[in-house]
Amino acid sequence: MIKIAENTIKRLIVYKKELNRLKAEGKKFIYSHVLAALSGSQPHLVRRDLMAVGYSGSPAHGYSVKELESSISDFLCSSRQVKVILIGIGNLGRAIIDYCHKQNPKIAISSAFDIDPNKINKEYHGVYCFHIDTARNYVIENEIKVAIITVPDSEAQTIATALSDAGIRGILNFTPGRLRVPENVYVENADMMLYLEKVIYFVQNV
Amino acid sequence: MIKIAENTIKRLIVYKKELNRLKAEGKKFIYSHVLAALSGSQPHLVRRDLMAVGYSGSPAHGYSVKELESSISDFLCSSRQVKVILIGIGNLGRAIIDYCHKQNPKIAISSAFDIDPNKINKEYHGVYCFHIDTARNYVIENEIKVAIITVPDSEAQTIATALSDAGIRGILNFTPGRLRVPENVYVENADMMLYLEKVIYFVQNV
DNA sequence: ATCACGCTGTGAAAATAATCACATATTATT
DNA sequence: AATAATATGTGATTATTTTCACAGCGTGAT
Ligand SMILES: NC(=O)c1ccc[n+]([C@@H]2O[C@H](COP(=O)([O-])OP(=O)(O)OC[C@H]3O[C@@H](n4cnc5c(N)ncnc54)[C@H](O)[C@@H]3O)[C@@H](O)[C@H]2O)c1
Ligand SMILES: NC(=O)c1ccc[n+]([C@@H]2O[C@H](COP(=O)([O-])OP(=O)(O)OC[C@H]3O[C@@H](n4cnc5c(N)ncnc54)[C@H](O)[C@@H]3O)[C@@H](O)[C@H]2O)c1
Numbered sequence: 097m098i099k100i101a102e103n104t105i106k107r108l109i110v111y112k113k114e115l116n117r118l119k120a121e122g123k124k125f126i127y128s129h130v131l132a133a134l135s136g137s138q139p140h141l142v143r144r145d146l147m148a149v150g151y152s153g154s155p156a157h158g159y160s161v162k163e164l165e166s167s168i169s170d171f172l173c174s175s176r177q178v179k180v181i182l183i184g185i186g187n188l189g190r191a192i193i194d195y196c197h198k199q200n201p202k203i204a205i206s207s208a209f210d211i212d213p214n215k216i217n218k219e220y221h222g223v224y225c226f227h228i229d230t231a232r233n234y235v236i237e238n239e240i241k242v243a244i245i246t247v248p249d250s251e252a253q254t255i256a257t258a259l260s261d262a263g264i265r266g267i268l269n270f271t272p273g274r275l276r277v278p279e280n281v282y283v284e285n286a287d288m289m290l291y292l293e294k295v296i297y298f299v300q301n302v
Numbered sequence: 303m304i305k306i307a308e309n310t311i312k313r314l315i316v317y318k319k320e321l322n323r324l325k326a327e328g329k330k331f332i333y334s335h336v337l338a339a340l341s342g343s344q345p346h347l348v349r350r351d352l353m354a355v356g357y358s359g360s361p362a363h364g365y366s367v368k369e370l371e372s373s374i375s376d377f378l379c380s381s382r383q384v385k386v387i388l389i390g391i392g393n394l395g396r397a398i399i400d401y402c403h404k405q406n407p408k409i410a411i412s413s414a415f416d417i418d419p420n421k422i423n424k425e426y427h428g429v430y431c432f433h434i435d436t437a438r439n440y441v442i443e444n445e446i447k448v449a450i451i452t453v454p455d456s457e458a459q460t461i462a463t464a465l466s467d468a469g470i471r472g473i474l475n476f477t478p479g480r481l482r483v484p485e486n487v488y489v490e491n492a493d494m495m496l497y498l499e500k501v502i503y504f505v506q507n508v
Numbered sequence: 509a510t511c512a513c514g515c516t517g518t519g520a521a522a523a524t525a526a527t528c529a530c531a532t533a534t535t536a537t538t
Numbered sequence: 539a540a541t542a543a544t545a546t547g548t549g550a551t552t553a554t555t556t557t558c559a560c561a562g563c564g565t566g567a568t
Contacts, residue, residue, distance in 0.1 A: 156534040191393035266505035298488040299472035361515040
């Protein structure tokens with residue numbers, strides 16, 4: 097497969113989000129420069145990025161919103177339902193479950209896990225919470241590939257190791273520490289503090 | 303000022319975080335290859351990035367943890383206290399206040415704002431919540447430059463516009479929509495759904 | 509005192525990403 | 539049917555980012 101730049105992937109995900117919104121609004125066609133404006137990108141870059149996807153628009157109408165959305169979805173392989181688990185139903189965990197639930201029907205948090213007896217065997221926005229000790233089996237039996245980690249910092253590494261052993265291939269980590277995982281596990285760190293620092297830098301320096 | 307790549311800024315922020323941790327652990331010196339491993343970077347890249355900061359290490363011991371941390375802090379201008387406000391004390395807002403509080407003493411959420419009478423005039427992890435209508439004045443009087451937006455999607459644009467008018471220069475936006483703001487306002491979108499999609503892409507394609 | 513080692517700092521090279529520029533396609537209009 | 543207007547797709551170009559390679563330095567060993 098041809099290597100696609102990480103930035104391209106990030107932008108495609110944003111395009112897809114905007115296209116979904118446009119589709120819901122009933123818009124049929126869109127030009128590269130409009131999509132660029134909506135996505136914080138550039139017309140040239142939109143067209144370049146779409147080369148990777150392989151979908152062609154028409155010079156007259158631009159791109160079919162519906163077809164382009166579905167082409168990008170296919171390209172990103174997120175067209176079928178993807179099952180994800182979440183570990184740690186704390187403040188952040190609950191906010192994420194709520195959000196995910198509303199946001200993208202293609203991505204389903206299929207179960208959550210916690211260690212606190214008060215949280216286990218309850219449902220949060222339709223997501224059932226099990227004891228953490230059952231996570232391993234759950235991952236294996238349901239072939240779960242992606243996990244969201246929102247446990248306290250001190251627990252994150254243990255959880256990440258256990259999940260990797262069980263066959264998890266991707267982790268969205270909200271914990272500030274860096275996780276040590278096998279090479280074939282992809283980790284995305286989502287540390288809000290870093291985003292905030294970035295904002296502060298650009299406010300003070302640009 | 304010489305233009306610094308956005309990726310460099312992001313990495314410097316991570317280096318700083320790791321250095322802070324090392325400092326707390328009492329480590330005195332560190333080599334570029336060790337810092338690279340801790341930060342998910344490369345030794346060459348660490349050294350290249352540090353050229354922007356202007357701090358020099360010694361070939362014998364590497365970099366002084368304390369001095370390097372403080373040089374990066376100075377460079378990022380985040381050495382003095384920065385005051386930030388948060389709009390929308392919902393699930394996510396509360397999680398962030400709690401987190402920020404624990405995480406970085408240099409960055410203080412100085413106040414929060416909400417529209418719900420049940421939430422106003424209460425304290426959350428030491429952060430007092432005021433009525434949203436007082437936010438404008440607060441920003442002006444206290445010269446607040448950075449805001450975190452965690453209100454419902456439908457309210458985000460209104461809030462962003464009002465804050466921009468009042469002089470806000472940077473926004474960390476947790477809402478899925480794209481905000482239209484004046485050119486001199488820097489917006490960082492922190493949409494977890496996009497991070498999750500990215501993880502899913504890399505799990506399925508790499 | 510000298511040497512060997514291993515790291516830093518940085519110019520140069522390579523790789524990657526973004527932008528430009530234009531040939532090509534499609535439609536509306538006359 | 540010809541023409542004008544406008545947007546796409548992509549080779550070429552430019553800019554940026556990363557990696558390489560090595561000179562130079564400081565330390566500890568001999
Ligand atoms: N990345 C961010 O922006 C951000 C924001 C807020 C919080 N955080 C981080 O996210 C994490 C969670 O934050 P929070 O505010 O939700 O904390 P929290 O304490 O509210 O929630 C943590 C949850 O994890 C559960 N838990 C503890 N140990 C566990 C284990 N071994 N297995 C399974 N579950 C376990 C707890 O019972 C609790 O329900 C922390 O690391 C925090 O630093 C990150
Ligand atoms: N980016 C992410 O990863 C992520 C995750 C979870 C939620 N979200 C988003 O963050 C936002 C908040 O999510 P939440 O779960 O905390 O929602 P929530 O409903 O729990 O909280 C929203 C808060 O905003 C307050 N509010 C409403 N209108 C307001 C106004 N005009 N001025 C001031 N305050 C106002 C409400 O009273 C409430 O306290 C939503 O847009 C959601 O989609 C994002």
